[in-house]
Amino acid sequence: MQSTKLLIALATSLGLIWAAEWPTDGGNSQRSNWQRDEKILNTSNVKNLKILWKIKLDNVPHEMHSLFPPLIADGVNTGQGPRQIAIEAGIADNIYALDVETGKLLWKKHFEYPPPPRSGRPGDPLCPTGQTATPVLSPPSSSGSRTVYALAGDGKIHSLNVANGEDVTPPFQFGYPNGKSYSLNLVNDIIFTTTSQGCAGNPNQIWAVNLKDPSHRVMTASPRSGGLWGRQGAAVDSTGIAWAPTGDGRYEAEKQVYGNGLIGARVEGSELKIKDYYIPKNWIWLQKRDLDMQVTPAIFKFKDRELMVTGSKECRMFLLDTKAAGGANHQTPLAQTPLMCNDETDFQSAGIWGNMATWEDAGGTRWVLTPFWGPVHPDFKVPVSYGPVTHGAVVALKVEESDGKFQLNPAWMSRDMDQAEPPVIANGVVFAYGNGENTRQAYADRGLYDFSPERIKNSTHAVLYALDAQTGKELYSSGNQIASFNHFSGLSVANGRVYIATYDSVLYCFGIEGH
Amino acid sequence: MKNVLAQAGIFLAMSEIAYAQGRPLDWSFYGGDAQRTGWEKSDSRITKENVKDFQLVLKRKLDNRNGGQLSLTPPVVIGNLISYRGFKELAFVAGSSDTVWSIDVDVDRIFWQKHLTASKPSGPCSDVVTATPALTPPMNFASRPRPATAPAPVNASPPKPRGILGTGAFGEPRPAFALSSDGKLHLLNTSNGDDLVPPISFIPANSNASSLALSDGVVYTTTDWRCGGAAGVWALDLTNVDPKSAAVPHATSFPLKGGNISSLGGVAFGTDGTLYVQATELLALNPKDLTQKQSFTISAAAVTPVVFAHAGHDLIVTAGADGSLYLMDDHLSLVSKTPALDGKIWGGLSSWQDAEGTRWVLAPVWGSKGSIVAFKLEDRDGKPTLAQAWVSPDMISPEPPVITSGVVFALSSGLYPSGHARLYALDALTGKEIYSTGDQVSAPANLTGMSIANGRVYFTTSDNTLYAFGIFLER
Numbered sequence: 001m002q003s004t005k006l007l008i009a010l011a012t013s014l015g016l017i018w019a020a021e022w023p024t025d026g027g028n029s030q031r032s033n034w035q036r037d038e039k040i041l042n043t044s045n046v047k048n049l050k051i052l053w054k055i056k057l058d059n060v061p062h063e064m065h066s067l068f069p070p071l072i073a074d075g076v077n078t079g080q081g082p083r084q085i086a087i088e089a090g091i092a093d094n095i096y097a098l099d100v101e102t103g104k105l106l107w108k109k110h111f112e113y114p115p116p117p118r119s120g121r122p123g124d125p126l127c128p129t130g131q132t133a134t135p136v137l138s139p140p141s142s143s144g145s146r147t148v149y150a151l152a153g154d155g156k157i158h159s160l161n162v163a164n165g166e167d168v169t170p171p172f173q174f175g176y177p178n179g180k181s182y183s184l185n186l187v188n189d190i191i192f193t194t195t196s197q198g199c200a201g202n203p204n205q206i207w208a209v210n211l212k213d214p215s216h217r218v219m220t221a222s223p224r225s226g227g228l229w230g231r232q233g234a235a236v237d238s239t240g241i242a243w244a245p246t247g248d249g250r251y252e253a254e255k256q257v258y259g260n261g262l263i264g265a266r267v268e269g270s271e272l273k274i275k276d277y278y279i280p281k282n283w284i285w286l287q288k289r290d291l292d293m294q295v296t297p298a299i300f301k302f303k304d305r306e307l308m309v310t311g312s313k314e315c316r317m318f319l320l321d322t323k324a325a326g327g328a329n330h331q332t333p334l335a336q337t338p339l340m341c342n343d344e345t346d347f348q349s350a351g352i353w354g355n356m357a358t359w360e361d362a363g364g365t366r367w368v369l370t371p372f373w374g375p376v377h378p379d380f381k382v383p384v385s386y387g388p389v390t391h392g393a394v395v396a397l398k399v400e401e402s403d404g405k406f407q408l409n410p411a412w413m414s415r416d417m418d419q420a421e422p423p424v425i426a427n428g429v430v431f432a433y434g435n436g437e438n439t440r441q442a443y444a445d446r447g448l449y450d451f452s453p454e455r456i457k458n459s460t461h462a463v464l465y466a467l468d469a470q471t472g473k474e475l476y477s478s479g480n481q482i483a484s485f486n487h488f489s490g491l492s493v494a495n496g497r498v499y500i501a502t503y504d505s506v507l508y509c510f511g512i513e514g515h
Numbered sequence: 516m517k518n519v520l521a522q523a524g525i526f527l528a529m530s531e532i533a534y535a536q537g538r539p540l541d542w543s544f545y546g547g548d549a550q551r552t553g554w555e556k557s558d559s560r561i562t563k564e565n566v567k568d569f570q571l572v573l574k575r576k577l578d579n580r581n582g583g584q585l586s587l588t589p590p591v592v593i594g595n596l597i598s599y600r601g602f603k604e605l606a607f608v609a610g611s612s613d614t615v616w617s618i619d620v621d622v623d624r625i626f627w628q629k630h631l632t633a634s635k636p637s638g639p640c641s642d643v644v645t646a647t648p649a650l651t652p653p654m655n656f657a658s659r660p661r662p663a664t665a666p667a668p669v670n671a672s673p674p675k676p677r678g679i680l681g682t683g684a685f686g687e688p689r690p691a692f693a694l695s696s697d698g699k700l701h702l703l704n705t706s707n708g709d710d711l712v713p714p715i716s717f718i719p720a721n722s723n724a725s726s727l728a729l730s731d732g733v734v735y736t737t738t739d740w741r742c743g744g745a746a747g748v749w750a751l752d753l754t755n756v757d758p759k760s761a762a763v764p765h766a767t768s769f770p771l772k773g774g775n776i777s778s779l780g781g782v783a784f785g786t787d788g789t790l791y792v793q794a795t796e797l798l799a800l801n802p803k804d805l806t807q808k809q810s811f812t813i814s815a816a817a818v819t820p821v822v823f824a825h826a827g828h829d830l831i832v833t834a835g836a837d838g839s840l841y842l843m844d845d846h847l848s849l850v851s852k853t854p855a856l857d858g859k860i861w862g863g864l865s866s867w868q869d870a871e872g873t874r875w876v877l878a879p880v881w882g883s884k885g886s887i888v889a890f891k892l893e894d895r896d897g898k899p900t901l902a903q904a905w906v907s908p909d910m911i912s913p914e915p916p917v918i919t920s921g922v923v924f925a926l927s928s929g930l931y932p933s934g935h936a937r938l939y940a941l942d943a944l945t946g947k948e949i950y951s952t953g954d955q956v957s958a959p960a961n962l963t964g965m966s967i968a969n970g971r972v973y974f975t976t977s978d979n980t981l982y983a984f985g986i987f988l989e990r
Contacts, residue, residue, distance in 0.1 A: 281989055282989045282990055284988060284989070285621070285988055285989060285990045288539075288595075288602065288604070288621070288988075289601060289602045289621070290601070290602045344600050344601055345601050345602075345621075345622070346600055346601035347597075347601050347602055348601070350601075440599075442597050442598060442599050442601075442686070443599050444598070444599045444688075444704060444706040444707045444709070445688065445704070445706075446688065447597060447686050447687045447688040447689075447706070448597045448685070448686025448687070449686075
């Protein structure tokens with residue numbers, strides 16, 4: 001065993017084994033949430049997961065937000081030699097770099113700026129101030145250096161050297177102060193983000209900037225209704241189209257109003273242009289019940305096509321072709337599921353939230369996975385399940401096609417999880433978690449009362465699970481080891497380590513001892 | 516950055532448009548408003564073009580103890596309640612078994628039901644219910660929190676405490692008011708049906724009460740002699756009710772000398788809050804203390820007057836036992852009178868204004884050939900006058916109609932007990948039939964009126980069924 005470890009270490013240092021990275025939220029620009037390069041964790045050993053380290057950071061939560069999923073860069077040349085580094089972003093305009101081997105802090109950067117004149121209402125979870133977007137890593141430069149791009153709460157993009165946190169280039173204005181941007185995506189030198197909730201008067205739209213453009217011209221594409229609050233921002237397809245859900249809004253095609261759907265926009269010249277869109281046929285119903293289309297899609301290759309899946313709080317998944325989302329009328333998906341949850345049609349604590357996940361197994365079967373909150377729908381049938389689901393679960397479906405007709409066929413549903421969050425797949429293992437967050441926004445006696453202190457007080461703690469990706473069988477649970485909940489965060493997986501950060505500003509690293 | 520700021524401005528402007536078009540509608544009282552017009556001014560889901568596509572969109576049998584006419588009220592409707600179980604469009608129906616049902620109308624499910632009395636008192640009217648519930652006035656979208664334009668306060672603070680009637684702010688709880696047969700007023704939490712305060716004594720037990728109305732924090736109803744109780748107008752001021760206090764507000768009343776008060780609308784309100792009620796005479800009462808302002812002697816029909824503003828003043832229209840409509844000014848001086856119609860005008864009148872500014876008044880006429888008769892308000896010799904414009908196809912004992920989007924919805928009640936009700940949609944300018952439910956309704960109507968909200972027209976039938984016909988909403 002010891003010799004095997006030595007061999008792996010030697011091979012890695014010589015570049016003979018491609019180490020896994022997690023350079024962006026969701027693992028890649030398609031937001032597949034599939035760690036394809038995981039070699040250590042597997043269905044046999046994840047039962048031995050332990051907390052390898054945890055670190056309490058000095059990040060101060062804003063409303064319910066605290067830390068975002070860390071980014072993982074391997075082989076970063078630091079003053080102390082090559083390191084695998086986790087870049088952890090905090091809502092309070094903090095960037096932390098951690099040595100993943102030891103969990104020790106390598107450097108920290110805090111973005112300073114005068115308080116913006118406008119911000120959200122105190123106590124409102126929807127509009128926290130500060131850095132709300134998970135940063136993104138550049139690919140290695142020709143010299144092997146890495147840059148992390150982070151969007152500070154004043155709307156400026158900072159470009160930091162991953163090795164030491166120093167500015168690579170001066171910050172430049174991209175977003176709007178306290179505008180609540182979502183995870184950054186980086187494709188071909190273009191950074192994308194999305195905004196929602198109109199925080200601080202910020203417009204809801206897709207944003208893009210070309211890093212090669214010296215003027216850093218800000219390009220935007222607006223659906224003209226709704227808010228683009230997909231947790232992982234936009235997913236980018238092979239043609240450069242950034243796809244983002246448009247939340248709660250109206251649809252008026254003749255006026256180019258695309259609320260309650262999914263829009264795709266591409267940079268052409270110096271403009272970001274909407275190229276395509278999908279609107280569910282029942283968008284009026286979705287708007288009426290506040291069942292937003294707000295799930296960042298996952299994009300994947302399937303045979304000779306490029307497909308994507310998305311969903312909504314209604315608790316239905318849609319399969320779309322990136323070449324013609326929704327077909328000629330923009331309202332006909334390739335396939336859609338029945339309702340999987342949210343029989344109550346509740347806007348809170350139910351439905352699909354966040355993003356999708358997808359992977360392909362060794363047999364060539366394409367899987368798509370969704371989390372959901374709340375009880376399973378009484379009419380939803382799934383071949384394999386693991387007890388009553390009342391708080392949430394992960395559902396895995398197979399993408400199947402016959403004679404040009406597509407289907408999303410449910411394969412398994414996980415055990416009950418307290419507000420199941422978007423999973424990550426790695427080497428045949430699905431990592432999922434219940435966030436333990438109190439998601440209630442309305443009460444019988446108080447009506448709408450979405451107030452951060454109340455929700456924080458009533459939240460519990462997150463639980464990490466490892467599931468067999470073929471069957472959904474539980475292989476591991478962290479039980480009570482995680483002390484706090486998290487809100488609008490996520491998982492990162494690379495090289496035998498699973499990362500999860502919580503509201504109390506603690507970053508946990510789970511893994512197998514000895515690897 | 517300048518570009519960004521400009522875009523922000525555009526966004527905010529657009530979100531205002533979104534509000535205006537997407538605003539859910541309430542039907543808070545019998546007649547839709549305090550003037551009892553029956554006119555829903557802005558139901559964008561219904562048009563004159565699409566009403567031909569109406570479908571049966573809700574049919575919910577309620578487990579009311581007794582059937583028969585007057586066994587269920589028509590619903591009052593909250594277009595959007597942000598409940599602890601999600602955004603809901605809820606219809607509230609009261610039944611003769613002292614039960615209030617809350618129905619999630621989009622999915623045709625009971626949301627909650629509340630039995631108001633432990634033991635229902637017996638009496639001559641114990642099998643009927645006539646007091647349609649009422650809701651607090653529609654939500655006030657203008658009070659929704661907006662992005663701050665000034666530096667926010669440093670410390671987070673919870674939303675302000677809310678009184679028993681609320682402020683009408685977006686997302687705030689809104690009570691529903693219901694009257695039980697023991698004469699008590701219930702303030703129900705629309706989210707779960709719980710009593711927000713202990714039931715408050717309002718009118719004598721077993722009274723024949725008219726639909727509740729709410730104006731400036733005061734709840735009003737009327738009672739008449741038919742159930743053995745005292746006839747009168749009743750008011751209960753809830754503006755200062757503290758849910759944590761043992762102090763109980765006391766009702767005030769104005770005695771009536773008798774006569775048939777329409778139990779559908781009861782009182783109608785002027786735009787200045789004046790109450791208009793018709794019993795043996797037409798009366799105008801002060802809203803604060805129910806003292807009499809004016810009266811007009813009439814051989815009265817059992818109708819609720821309708822009120823509308825015209826040239827800066829209120830006009831009041833009522834009906835006499837002679838089959839004529841009486842047009843009065845706000846001092847209850849007779850302005851004009853129509854020729855007598857061939858039949859009795861029953862229940863209440865309705866009114867709306869077309870795009871050209873013409874004011875219309877609609878009357879349900881009972882007789883050998885019942886119908887809806889429409890009148891235009893015209894200026895003749897400097898005097899407002901009601902001129903007959905059209906007569907609908909024959910109907911059996913029609914209910915007071917409701918109007919929206921240039922369409923009049925009229926309900927032929929059907930012969931009791933063997934017939935069945937039929938809903939008609941008529942062109943409001945011509946009376947031409949656009950749509951009819953045919954034989955889809957299997958029982959006579961309840962003779963308690965209609966409601967309209969968000970693309971649906973509601974009524975109840977004597978077999979304890981709530982119906983809604985409207986525009987299908989894809990789910």
